[in-house]
Amino acid sequence: LVIDTILIKVAGSCNLDCNYCYVYHGQDSGHKTLSSIMSKETISKVVDNLLELAETQNTGFAIVLHGGEPLLLGFEKLKFLISSLREKLDRDKYPISIQTNGILITNELLDMLYEFQTDLSISLDGSKNINDIGRVDKNGESSYNDVMKSINILDNHQYSKFLFSGTLSVIQPNTDPSEVYKFFKDIKAPTISFLLQDGNYDSLPKYKSDFFSTEYGKWIIGLINEYINDENPIPIKFLDNILTLAMGGESQKEGSGTTKFGIAVIETDGEIRKNDTLRTTFDGADFYKKRPTVFNTSLKDFVNSTEFIEANSEQTELPEECKNCEVANICGGGMLLTRYSSENGFNNPSIYCNDHKLYINHILDIVKNYND
Amino acid sequence: MVKVSNSAVLKRIKAEVKAELKSLDCNKYDRTHNRHNR
Numbered sequence: 558l559v560i561d562t563i564l565i566k567v568a569g570s571c572n573l574d575c576n577y578c579y580v581y582h583g584q585d586s587g588h589k590t591l592s593s594i595m596s597k598e599t600i601s602k603v604v605d606n607l608l609e610l611a612e613t614q615n616t617g618f619a620i621v622l623h624g625g626e627p628l629l630l631g632f633e634k635l636k637f638l639i640s641s642l643r644e645k646l647d648r649d650k651y652p653i654s655i656q657t658n659g660i661l662i663t664n665e666l667l668d669m670l671y672e673f674q675t676d677l678s679i680s681l682d683g684s685k686n687i688n689d690i691g692r693v694d695k696n697g698e699s700s701y702n703d704v705m706k707s708i709n710i711l712d713n714h715q716y717s718k719f720l721f722s723g724t725l726s727v728i729q730p731n732t733d734p735s736e737v738y739k740f741f742k743d744i745k746a747p748t749i750s751f752l753l754q755d756g757n758y759d760s761l762p763k764y765k766s767d768f769f770s771t772e773y774g775k776w777i778i779g780l781i782n783e784y785i786n787d788e789n790p791i792p793i794k795f796l797d798n799i800l801t802l803a804m805g806g807e808s809q810k811e812g813s814g815t816t817k818f819g820i821a822v823i824e825t826d827g828e829i830r831k832n833d834t835l836r837t838t839f840d841g842a843d844f845y846k847k848r849p850t851v852f853n854t855s856l857k858d859f860v861n862s863t864e865f866i867e868a869n870s871e872q873t874e875l876p877e878e879c880k881n882c883e884v885a886n887i888c889g890g891g892m893l894l895t896r897y898s899s900e901n902g903f904n905n906p907s908i909y910c911n912d913h914k915l916y917i918n919h920i921l922d923i924v925k926n927y928n929d
Numbered sequence: 930m931v932k933v934s935n936s937a938v939l940k941r942i943k944a945e946v947k948a949e950l951k952s953l954d955c956n957k958y959d960r961t962h963n964r965h966n967r
Binding site for chain 1: 932933934935936937938939942943945946949950963964965966967
């Protein structure tokens, strides 16, 4: 199994308290006991493990710094981590990126990130009224002005074209998708992507009334129409992925398509975990049995273990009910976390099944009518 | 109303899919590559 993405959770804490956060508002209680930031000792072991993995795997892998809020790691430790990786790993084969709320961005930080060829994706849901629905601080106050100040610093940096890779938003289905798309065009985001809100059969996603409802599917159709008709569009990564699949190409993202790939997650304390998004299902859902860490286990050996391969295959194995579905090769059964019920485990269609069908069929119609 | 015939998005994706199928390269690593959905 080719390791495609390594997610390093360099900070276990966050300077915001977004109400939909899968780390702090999911089913998992682990965040209460985790170290707030990764220690230098753990960083060194993570680096050793990744360099060893790079030596044994021919294809490259993406390295994503995540949290919590990864910039809470602090300038010096961050520099130590990415400079140690960049010493041996080139930027084309091993892209390093940081998924951040952006609040701690400074010019000094951007200079350092550019030096070690590390880019930033900013979490932002839209204009102030839309962003304020979910993205608030620990006092429930808006984070919008702070993030926009940071985006301004990023935009004005001499290497912003490299440093600013795009934005990542959580869909608020009670908003106007055209307004959201236009907002990101106005702030000149180089790429944008969207996430469905987390949820499953035991705990429905916010604003979704039941399994059959299509609040999110309708919102996505609104976005698709805006996007397809735009003469000068900014790439919407998750839609590009679905369009690529609809035109016969390969998926580049988990939660769509049937391509097999491996994702390894390293926690702030150095524990190697399953996909961290599973934390939205039940407490301990992302634990491997022996609770391996970078201190007692070699990542290059662990990724070849049966347990790792089985855990990663779960995403691309279709639930029984999906096997005869005509769009299953595109939705890929949806994100694993959205298939969960305490009754059947992960052997259910995604809770978003009807949303997926609605917008995928819309995309298939568009592709069918497109003759170039 | 969706006007698909001149869509810039569809034109780009179609060209990318053609290039991908030609190169048989399923491991595209553009610098924003990241399969993890977060």
